[in-house]
């Protein structure tokens with residue numbers, strides 16, 4: 493079996509492969525009517541159209557095309573990519589061809605330049621993609637209106653990691669991360685950052701707080717919430733061993749996307765003036781410095797200092 497780039501003359505065979513696979517494999521998880529609607533779109537012209545803006549590969553054995561898959565930019569972005577059209581002929585499934593196709597796609601330049609790779613996954617493909625290291629996008633394990641799961645894989649310096657929602661079960665790992673980092677430790681207070689305080693925050697903001705994890709290890713976090721008008725970011729932190737790999741930037745993107753979904757148009761964060769790394773980071777993320785405001789606050793609890 494060889495995996496090579498699609499040539500124009502392959503388009504009819506690829507179209508046929510996709511249609512056969514949908515009719516035999518995907519139909520077990522979807523209605524026959526929906527699959528026939530999908531089949532109608534999978535023409536050779538559609539294959540070539542997709543290949544015009546992606547890198548489209550085919551798996552070939554004994555002169556027959558038995559698998560395919562493509563990778564291209566995610567909505568035109570240069571640092572995010574998406575996998576498409578991954579199909580293995582039903583007669584050749586379970587022999588490692590799907591894995592070989594995904595591994596080929598992950599070596600393509602569209603994968604190498606991406607910090608995040610997304611897959612719109614069918615119900616049928618879900619267990620396979622999970623095995624290939626893809627997780628539910630932003631921890632959302634629900635099927636969308638197109639009847640697909642959105643999966644993703646984050647990669648940096650050859651390392652894979654996941655971004656998922658924070659839950660209160662993460663408390664100990666989060667507290668360890670914050671308290672082992674000087675710039676985070678100085679922002680902690682015994683009431684808001686107690687288990688109860690964080691549980692209260694997560695209860696109010698269940699869909700906008702994200703953790704970066706590698707296996708079971710907590711490597712980064714961002715707490716984000718809103719009051720129905722403004723978004724606010726707290727306690728962003730990346731473990732020192734994993735800095736300058738773009739992880740905080742990915743956490744901020746996930747938080748911004750989640751806020752937008754909740755109708756929030758503007759977001760802010762507070763940064764100690766002498767925290768050079770964080771100020772450089774926020775500048776890079778497009779967070780401008782407001783110099784026409786004074787930050788005024790008042791403690792409502794005698795055990796929490798107002799600050800200087």
Ligand SMILES: CC(C)(COP(=O)(O)OP(=O)(O)OC[C@H]1O[C@@H](n2cnc3c(N)ncnc32)[C@H](O)[C@@H]1OP(=O)(O)O)[C@@H](O)C(=O)NCCC(=O)NCCS
Pocket residue numbers: 673675676727728729730731734735736737738739740741742761762763764767768769770772773774776
């Ligand atoms: C601030 C912090 C979260 C950044 O995390 P990170 O994962 O290293 O950041 P990223 O890799 O996503 O950085 C993205 C960009 O931000 C800028 N940046 C990040 N850290 C920087 C630093 N130390 N100096 C200058 N620029 C920096 C860079 O432009 C970087 O891109 P580049 O590496 O391609 O140049 C991390 O330094 C940290 O945890 N600090 C301690 C806790 C803290 O201060 N939190 C902020 C509270 S407001």
